[in-house]
Amino acid sequence: MSTLTAGPRPSGPSRRLTSGLTWTMLRLHRTALFVWGGGLLTVLTALVWIHEAGPGIRSAVGDCTAADPFPMRCGFTHESAAEQVHTYGLALVSGCVTYLIYAIAVWAGAALTGRELESGTAHLAWTQSVTPARWLAAKLAVPAVLLTAGTTLAVLLCGWTRRAGDGELAGGWFITNVFISSGPVAVAYALAGLALGALAGLVLRRALPAAAAALAAAYVLHEVLDRFRMSLWPAVTTTGRAALHVPYGSMLLEHGSVTADGERVNTSLACVGTDGSALEACIRRGPWTDFWSTYQPQSHYWPLQLVESGLLLAVAGLATAVAFALLRRRHG
Structure with missing residues (x-):
């Protein structure tokens, strides 16, 4: 009689699934x-x-x-x-x-x-x-x-x-x-x-x-x-005219000009956007000799x-x- 009232007991993979740690955890944190x-x-x-x-x-x-x-x-x-x-x-x-x-x-x-x-x-x-x-x-x-x-x-x-x-x-x-x-x-x-x-x-x-x-x-x-x-990855540093024309899509980190004594001034925006003879004239007017920029190109993604x-x-x-x-x- 006690066997009949107890009913069939699950066995095999089904029982292991419902009693496993994974199933227990999913039930416990079902709201999340x-x-x-x-x-x-x-x-x-x-x-x-x-x-x-x-x-x-x-x-x-x-x-x-x-x-x-x-x-x-x-x-x-x-x-x-x-x-x-x-x-x-x-x-x-x-x-x-x-x-x-x-x-x-x-x-x-x-x-x-x-x-x-x-x-x-x-x-x-x-x-x-x-x-x-x-x-x-x-x-x-x-x-x-x-x-x-x-x-x-x-x-x-x-x-x-x-x-x-x-x-x-x-x-x-x-x-x-x-x-x-x-x-x-x-x-x-x-x-x-x-x-x-x-x-x-x-x-x-x-x-x-x-x-x-x-x-x-x-x-x-x-x-x-x-x-x-x-x-986290080495950036690219360029000088000269290339420093004034960073490739499209790049992340510009620093840029500026180089003075006559070789010092890099990273706050100078002089001559940015100029090229050709205008660039040479711009250089002659200022106390700088070159330009530089440091950037992360899109290829470093x-x-x-x-x-x-x-x-x-x-x-x-x-x-x-x-x-x-x-x-x-x-x-x-």
């Missing part, structure tokens, strides 16, 4: 999973709409100009609409991808590890044949896979949208939002935020302090790399992306190693 999925869907939908709507708006400028008695007013109206679609819309989406590290770090510190240690949920799991190392591995691996897949998809769509139509409306490649949201460095930022947040939760073992510490760490990391980004991604992944790896060492020391 739904928020992440909804936010990602919103970003992807916005990017597809921007890609499809922008070229159509710009193509309408010519038709409107031909039919309107005030073509300048008509063209301005449609050009402004195109700018709003591409410049502001794409900037908003790019900003969400760029600063995703903050939200990830706060969530990882507050909910992923901090709250579970504070409430005792983690200790309960450790009493059910789950070692602390396996628990932490699952806490990091599952979000890492989801973040990598989702952020990669958003980055690919950001690049696809920027390549549509007028590139001038998408912003220069060296702008922070454009640079991060258009390359693999966005994924590296997400993984670094995850590792820093998890480490903060393990160190402080309380949700709110861990969230604050993770946010501060993510902010410092983001700002330091943003400040020194253009120094990928080296800068890879170096910054490597640094972020190193930070993520170091934070992860410290987290496992700390957990082993406390509960090994």
Whole structure:
């Protein structure tokens, strides 16, 4: 009789799935999973709409100009609409991808590890044949896979949208939002935020302090790399007439003139834009003998992306190693 009332028990792969660490974690953090999925869907939908709507708006400028008695007013109206679609819309989406590290770090510190240690949920799991190392591995691996897949998809769509139509409306490649949201460095930022947040939760073992510490760490990391980004790869320095005509699309870092005693003055704009005999006359009128400029050409986009991604992944790896060492020391 007791056998009949107990009912059939699940067995095989189904039972292992529902009782595994992955399934348990997804259920425990299903709210964050739904928020992440909804936010990602919103970003992807916005990017597809921007890609499809922008070229159509710009193509309408010519038709409107031909039919309107005030073509300048008509063209301005449609050009402004195109700018709003591409410049502001794409900037908003790019900003969400760029600063995703903050939200990830706060969530990882507050909910992923901090709250579970504070409430005792983690200790309960450790009493059910789950070692602390396996628990932490699952806490990091599952979000890492989801973040990598989702952020990669958003980055690919950001690049696809920027390549549509007028590139001038998408912003220069060296702008922070454009640079991060258009390359693999966005994924590296997400993984670094995850590792820093998890480490903060393990160190402080309380949700709110861990969230604050993770946010501060993510902010410092983001700002330091943003400040020194253009120094991560050797820049190009040119002199003479080439220094006055930096290649289109380059990030100009420094420029100026060279005085008679060989000193470089990086605040001088003398003779910029001149050439030929006008340039020679300009040189004779001033106390300088040459010109120079230092810049990052657009061809350095990928080296800068890879170096910054490597640094972020190193930070993520170091934070992860410290987290496992700390957990082993406390509960090994």
